[in-house]
Every structure is written in structure tokens, then in C-alpha cells.
Amino acid sequence: MTRRDALLAARAPRWLGRRRTEVGLFLVAFLVFAATASRDLLCMDVWSANYASWMLATSGSPFLDGASVPKLDDSPLRWVWVQDAPNGHTVITRAPAVVVAGVPAHLLAQTDTAALLPGAVTAALLTALAVVLMHLALSKVMPRRRALASTAVFAFTTPVWSVAANGVWPQTITVLAIALVAWSAAGQHWWTMGLGGALLLSARPHAALIVAIVGLALAWRARRLDIAARVGAPGVLGLVLVAAWTRWVYGSWNPTKLYGAGSFAEVDKSVLDVTNQLGMWISPDRGILVFTPLLLVLLPALVRAWRTLPHWTTVLLLAGLTYTLLQGAMIGFTGGDPIYGYRYGLEFLACATPAFAVSASHARGVERRLIGPVIALQLVVILLGSIAEGVALNYTMAWSANAFLRAMYYEPALIPIALAIGVPVAVVIDRLVRTPRSWSDDDVASTGAETASPERQVLSVRS
DSSP, rough: HHHHHHHHHHHHHHHHTHHHHHHHHHHHHHHHHHHSSSSOOOOOOHHHHHHHHHHHHHHOOOOOOOOOOOOTTTOHHHHOOOOOOOTOOEEEEOOOOHHTTHHHHHHHHSSSSSSHHHHHHHHHHHHHHHHHHHHHHHHTTOOHHHHHHHHHHHSSSHHHHIITSSSSSHHHHHHHHHHHHHHHHHHOOOHHHHHHHHHHHHOOOHHHHHHHHHHHHHHHHTOOOHHHHHHHHHHHOOOOOHHHHHHHHSSSOOOGGGGGTTTTTTOOOOOTTHHHHHHHHHOTTTTTHOTTTHHHHHHHHHHHHOOOOOOOOHHHHHHHHHHHHHHHHHOTTTTOOOOOSTTTHHHHHHHHHHHHHHHHHGGOHHHHHHEEEEEHHHHHHHHHHHHOOOOOOOGTTTTOOOHHHHHHOTTTTTTHHHHHHHHEEEEEHHHHOOOOOHOOOOTGGGGOOOOOOOHHHHHHHHH
């Protein structure tokens, strides 16, 4: 063994020791996500992307010319996912990152048919990585115990589990990309923030607006053009790669061709469509605030703490809000079916998590007493949709029913199970919340969070 090999071998255990929390978090998240990812009932967005990944892995080509596409051949909505491209080939109209993400697993599996397990494992892996990145971001600005608790809430009590980790969606990639942006912003890693923008661009092109807003805002505040340049450069490269993909697959250099002619067929909405915009937030079966009521509980604390929050957290939240309003203006809020929870709100959730998590220490009185029960409620609700196939409702019921309440109504035996899980969780969280040390910011530095110099504070803390 050379001296260099000996040094690397010695450093590895030390690195694992320093990062044992992240390693453990990744393993737990991956195993939970992989065990519960769907093997059967999938939205056709996920199924078609999985099929495209399998085709690319097994044939080396994205073209389906003359091939049978199970589940879609006889569907009247086949045109939404399978179309004849301008180059004359028949293709599946999915974003490049969503298709490419599943290719490695299908290459390893080498199945004769488009099995769902490789895609399920891929979704679990990518979402677990997103969870770790979010934890690393939060650890920069919060005590280590609260950072870990906040990450657990993000991972296991929201549709991050029931949607992003359930199969390879665009949201599987965008949640990962936003977590990368959050970690990059917390540590001022501008090139990797730009990489997050490139990922967003390749999964959902208009989501790149999030990184554009964050990068420009931080560059403006620091009066540094180089920040904008370094954040923007990977995005430019990403745009070139997306254009090259659309040229190969669809025969056009226009990046929007990756959606196909049908995917924006529902773009008959506008910013003034109040019903569609409200549906994103409060519809019983797709509303962000319905499935994540903790955001409402912590909203007063967020307002109270706004001026003291790290600047990147508030900018990221506002960028996510802007994107979500744009999303509501472009397409119907329901996101298809079967979906348990919300889909199009996941980008907002990922963008808002750092600001809300840091604000939690400013909760008072009733707000603080509600945190435990509300987190327990979210856990029980998401747990049901993550482990039980078939409880998700058709998108036409988004305003008239709620999947969790409907399941409780038709299967009352689930109620005592829900209470048996939820009540102890609520009690434990309530005790943690009432423990002053759990809310102390005194040990932020011990997590690896840096004590900002005057030059760095201009980027991290609002004056």
C-alpha cells in the first residue's frame, strides 16, 4: 500500500465519523422509501417515464417506432404521453432528467419488460439524497438536533415520501435539485447551486426560475457579478444539453418540445383563475396547506422571525412561491392520478422548508403547543398513502373529498391504528418542543455551521 493509499484509508473512517448522522439518515430514508415505493399503481407520467428509461437502457434508442406500449395502446389519452415527433419517430414525451435518471437501474436489472422495481429504487435513492442535502443545509443555520428533526419532518410527514419517493417524477428531480440549491446557498457554493439549476432545467424547464431568482438576489445583495456568473454558467450548459436532447429525440432544437404537443394542452389557465390558484393551496385532496398544515401553524413565527432569518432562506422561499404561482397559471393544479397528497406543490415545500424550520424556534404559546400534534397528524396521513396502494383518489375528486378521511370512513379499523401511531409521536414531539435546549441556537457552531465573517454575513443574514 502506498503512502497515499494509507492516508486515504485513514481519512475515510474520520470522514464517516464526522458524517455518521448523514450516512445514517441516508440509509434510513433510502430503506424506508425503497420498501414503500409503488410497484403497481402509478400515475402514467411515472409509468411512461419508466418505460422510456427501460427502452433507452435496453435498446440504446428513445424511439418506439412500431413497438407496442402496454397500458397506452388502447388509451384515448395516449397522445398525452406518446406522440409522433417532428422527426417522424414515435416517442414518449418526458423530460430528459426524468428518463435518464432511471437508465442506470434498468441497465443493471436488464429485464425483458419494463419492470417497475428499478424506477422505484431510483426514486428512493434520489429522494434519500435530497433528504441528506436538506439536512446539510439546515445544519448550517440550526442546532444539530433541530436540524435533524426538521429534516425528518420534511422527509416523512409530507408528500416527499408519498409522491417524490414513490416513483421517478419530475418532482423527484426538482426536490433533489432544490435541496442541492439550499445546501449550496447555505455554504456559498455557487457552482453547485448552478448545477441545481441545470437539474431543474432538465426536469421541468420553467423551474429554473427558482435558481435564477436566488442567484440574482444573492449577487445583488453582495454586489458581486461573479456570483451570478457562476450560478448561471451551469444553467447555460444545461440548456445546451436539453436542446441537444430535444434535437435527438424530437428532431427540434427547441427545448420546449420535450413536453410534446399535448402536455400544455391544459394551459388554458391564467394567474387570475382563482379556482385553480386556490386549488393548489386548499383543495381537500391536493392542497399544500391541507396536507402540510404545519406551514400554517408556523406562519406567525415566520413573520415574526423574517428579518432575522438567513437571507438565502427567505429568497429561496420567495422564489418557490413565485414558481408555484407560475405553475398554477400554466396548468391544472391536480397533477393527475393516482397521487396521494400534492404534486405541484413539492417545489414550494422544498423551497420553504429552510425558512420555516429556522422560524420554528420563534413559535409561541398555542403555536408551539400545536407543533407536536400537527406533525403527528401529518405523519399518520402520509404514512397511510405511502404504504397502502389504492387509497389515492381520482383527480376529479380534488375539491370534493380527501383520500385520508375517505379511507378512515370506509375502513374504520384504521382509526385506532392511526391513534396508536399519532398520539405517542405527538407526546414525544411536544416534550421535545417544551425542552428549552431543543430550541437553543447556542450549539449551531457545533454542527459545522460557520460563524460568519462580516463579508459572509452580507449573504447570510438580513440586516
